[in-house]
Amino acid sequence: MTAPASSSSSSSSSFLPGADGWVPAARRVPSPNFDARPDGMPVDLVVLHNISLPPGQFGSGDIEAFFQNRLDPDKHPFFATIHQIQVSAHFLVTRSGELVQFVPCTQRAWHAGQSEFFGRARCNDFSIGIEIEGTDDVPFTAAQYNTTAALVRALRAAYPVQAIAGHSDIAPGRKTDPGPHFDWNRFARLAGVAPNLLPYRPSHD
Ligand SMILES: [Zn+2]
Numbered sequence: 001m002t003a004p005a006s007s008s009s010s011s012s013s014s015f016l017p018g019a020d021g022w023v024p025a026a027r028r029v030p031s032p033n034f035d036a037r038p039d040g041m042p043v044d045l046v047v048l049h050n051i052s053l054p055p056g057q058f059g060s061g062d063i064e065a066f067f068q069n070r071l072d073p074d075k076h077p078f079f080a081t082i083h084q085i086q087v088s089a090h091f092l093v094t095r096s097g098e099l100v101q102f103v104p105c106t107q108r109a110w111h112a113g114q115s116e117f118f119g120r121a122r123c124n125d126f127s128i129g130i131e132i133e134g135t136d137d138v139p140f141t142a143a144q145y146n147t148t149a150a151l152v153r154a155l156r157a158a159y160p161v162q163a164i165a166g167h168s169d170i171a172p173g174r175k176t177d178p179g180p181h182f183d184w185n186r187f188a189r190l191a192g193v194a195p196n197l198l199p200y201r202p203s204h205d
Contacts, residue, residue, distance in 0.1 A: 015154035021104030023154070026091065031067040031102035033088035033110050038125050043105065043159040045127040046152055047112055049089065049167045050134040050177040054078055058095045058133055067092075067102050087111065089129035091151065097143025099151060105159070115170040117163070118199070123170050128155060136179030145183070149190035156193075164193060169200040 014025035022028065037043070053062035054076040062079070065071045071083040089111040092100040103109040111129030115122065132148060134140050155161055166182070167175040184201050187193070195201070 015099075015150050017105045017154065017158050021106030023091075023099065023101055023105075023151070026099040026101035029064050029068065029100050029102055031088040031109070032069060033067065033086045034103040034107045037106070037108045041126050043126060043128060044162040045117055045123060046155060046161055046164045047123060047127045047129045047167055047170060048148070048164065048178045048182065049111060049129060049131045050136065050140075050179055050182070051089075051092070051131045052133060052135050056135055056137070063092055063131070063133065064100065064102075089131040091128070091130045093130065093132045093144050093147045093151070095133050095141050095144065097141065097147040099147050105155070112167065112170060114174065115167075117165060117170050128159070128161075132178055132182070134178070134181070136176055136181065139181045140178075140183075145186055145190055149187060149192075152187075152191045152193065161197070163197055163199050164191075165198075165200055 015023055017023050051063055052058060053060060053066055055078060062071060067088045069086060071079050073080040073083040088102050088109045090101060090103045090105055090109045094100065105128055108124050109129050110124060112123040112127060117123050120126070130148060130151065132140055132144055152164060167177045184198060188198060
């Protein structure tokens, strides 16, 4: 018993990046914080993060401002400490499950920082970064799991993705996101991701 396929933005095809690296289902908020990937570098890692600005608050629009270098340092004490940092991610999944894209997948976004994936340093070179709006302290929403899973399915169809990791996996001791509330098993089930694509997760049988 299957419902008719939805023609909304949640259909999987619209999550497929075009040749230009932009995803049709995403709202585009271009960030200037990107550069070229190294020549011939395959895109074979997806990195999941969480972010909230101000910390613990959702829906302020400040994440978009941060990735566009227009965060107001006077709006919140924390912003005064970070507003000059130039960072980005390819994607943000908001609490309602909306997909926002800042950098085309073909380019290198600046999300991972100092990082290492099984001996390969500088994970930004070969990864796609997805920020999920949230914190280490609260559960993510069902809509966020659905959107993140649909996006990862499409990214796997477009690029030779070999693994999906958390920021905390590739920058241990420095980063804690996406945090203890991110349900990797739920995500894997929705995204159709086999355990071998989650090298940092203990597999359950
Ligand atoms: Zn992160």
